[in-house]
Structures are given as C-alpha cells and as structure tokens.
Amino acid sequence: xxxxxxxxxxxxxxxxxxxxxxxxxxxxxxxxxxxxxxxxxxxxxxxxxxxxxxxxxxxxxxxxxxxxxxx
Amino acid sequence: xxxxxxxxxxxxxxxxxxxxxxxxxxxxxxxxxxxxxxxxxxxxxxxxxxxxxxxxxxxxxxxxxxxxxxxxxxxxxxxxxxxxxxxxxxxxxxxxxxxxxxxxxxxxxxxxxxxxxxxxxxxxxxxxxxxxxxxxxxxxxxxxxxxxxxx
Numbered sequence: 362x363x364x365x366x367x368x369x370x371x372x373x374x375x376x377x378x379x380x381x382x383x384x385x386x387x388x389x390x391x392x393x394x395x396x397x398x399x400x401x402x403x404x405x406x407x408x409x410x411x412x413x414x415x416x417x418x419x420x421x422x423x424x425x426x427x428x429x430x431x432x
Numbered sequence: 433x434x435x436x437x438x439x440x441x442x443x444x445x446x447x448x449x450x451x452x453x454x455x456x457x458x459x460x461x462x463x464x465x466x467x468x469x470x471x472x473x474x475x476x477x478x479x480x481x482x483x484x485x486x487x488x489x490x491x492x493x494x495x496x497x498x499x500x501x502x503x504x505x506x507x508x509x510x511x512x513x514x515x516x517x518x519x520x521x522x523x524x525x526x527x528x529x530x531x532x533x534x535x536x537x538x539x540x541x542x543x544x545x546x547x548x549x550x551x552x553x554x555x556x557x558x559x560x561x562x563x564x565x566x567x568x569x570x571x572x573x574x575x576x577x578x579x580x581x582x583x
Binding site: 362363364365366367368370371373374377380382383384385386387388389391392393394395396398399400401402403409419427428429430431432 | 444445448449483486500501509522523524525526527528530531532534541542543544545546548550554556559560561563564565566567568569570571572573574576577
C-alpha cells in the first residue's frame with residue numbers, strides 16, 4: 362500500500378515498473394479506514410478482529426466489490 | 433537461567449508499551465530480560481502469539497518484524513510525536529499510528545513515483561486531513577496475507 366501524490370503518479374509508476382493497477386484510494390478514505398481498522402492492542406477488551414469484522418471495516422468506508430473481498 | 437514461557441497477552445502489552453515509549457520493538461534479548469526467561473523462549477512466544485499482522489515475526493530471524501501498524505525495521509513512512517519516531521509498514525499503516533498512539537503526529541513520507549516529500553500532520557480528533565494524496569493497493573484483499581512484506 363504505497364503513497365502517491367495523485368492517481369497520475371500511480372499510473373506513471375505502474376508503467377515504469379511494469380505492474381498492474383490495483384485500487385487507488387484517496388487519503389481521506391484511508392484515514393477513515395485506519396480509524397475503523399486500528400485500536401490500541403493494550404486495551405483490556407482488545408482482541409484480533411474476525412474476518413467479518415475486517416470486512417465490515419472496509420465496507421464502512423465504502424470499499425466494496427470483489428477487489429475488497431477478504432479470504 | 434529461567435526458561436519460563438511468556439503469556440501472549442503480556443507479551444503484546446509489553447511490545448506496544450515499548451514501541452510507543454521508545455519507537456522501537458523489543459528484541460528477543462530485551463524480552464528475555466523483562467520476562468526473566470531466555471531469548472529462545474522469547475522467540476518462541478513471538479512465533480506462537482498467532483495474532484496475524486498484529487505481531488508478526490521476521491521469517492528469517494524470528495524477531496518482531498511488524499506490530500501493526502508499526503514496523504520494527506526502517507520504511508519510507510516515518511511518523512513522529514513527542515520526541516518519539518516510528519516506522520509504519522505502509523501508506524495505510526502510517527495513518528494507523530496516530531489512532532493507536534492516540535496523539536497528534538507528524539508524518540514524513542514521499543510520493544512513491546517522484547519522491548516529492550509529502551509531510552503532513554494528523555490529529556486523531558480531526559476527521560479531515562490537510563494533505564492531498566492517494567494510496568495504491570496493488571493486491572486485492574484476498575491476497576494481502578499471502579506475502580505481507582510484499583503487500
């Protein structure tokens with residue numbers, strides 16, 4: 362998951378490195394995803410997320426469809 | 433030397449305490465000293481914690497490699513607050529650090545394409561970021577954990 366200035370920079374990098382395009386997500390959405398995904402593991406109630414909870418975190422910020430389907 | 437096992441929960445709390453206070457993950461030697469056991473037992477505890485990306489051993493050394501969203505090894509994603517500096521695993525995890533640390537942070541990262549610096553601050557209390565940019569997810573979610581280092 363790499364940072365770029367814009368989607369144009371993603372396309373340029375993909376062409377230069379001969380890679381296929383995945384999904385491009387704006388930083389605001391990634392920030393919302395980080396808030397939905399992470400918490401302090403030192404909390405007494407903390408436990409690893411289940412697969413469904415992780416999928417829900419993606420869904421909660423609008424990341425839906427086959428690309429975002431967890432195994 | 434004592435050779436006692438390390439409780440996974442206590443291990444997790446200590447690792448994150450150390451990461452947040454010092455910016456670096458404890459080594460097996462650090463863990464052995466803290467838990468009064470051997471480095472071998474510490475490596476075993478890291479490997480057997482079974483917490484996915486939350487505590488992932490380096491496949492080569494067995495030492496802590498990732499403690500999501502933190503990286504135990506240098507990466508291009510540097511995050512700092514209150515005199516402590518961390519590395520994030522990726523462009524997503526750099527935004528996970530202010531959530532876990534629960535404090536305003538400064539991020540020093542750059543565009544993967546052109547290298548242009550993209551420094552910005554993140555406040556967990558603020559819903560909006562004052563930076564423009566995107567994150568490219570190279571692999572679909574079903575493949576994220578096949579090779580987490582590459583992902």
